[in-house]
Amino acid sequence: MRIPCPLCGSRDIREFDYMGHAQALDRPEPEAGAQAWDDYVHNRDNPAGPTRDLWFHGLGCGAWLVVDRDTVSHEITAAALARDVKGGAA
Secondary structure, three states: OEEEEOOOEEEEHHHOEEEEEOOOOOOOOOOOOHHHHHHHHHOOOOOOOEEEEEEEOOOOOOOEEEEEEEOOOOOEEEEEEHHHOOOOOO
8 A cells, every 4th residue: 555645745654653543533521431431542433444644654754644545445535634624633
């Protein structure tokens, strides 16, 4: 799979580190209890289909990217610098 870095162009996925979903998580209140904190720390959705992810171009320019991709077809439909994405990056 190739990721289109806005600064470097199309690059092999091995240059990047996957950093998770690019949506902010709802942090529980400190007194929310063990189950709420366990869900917050350990449990994530694993969607089949379109998703928005955060990637770090560690073996390239060092940029943080927000990448829109399909987890089934591996098609990437958009990639942008995280600093330029409003309301999408955590």
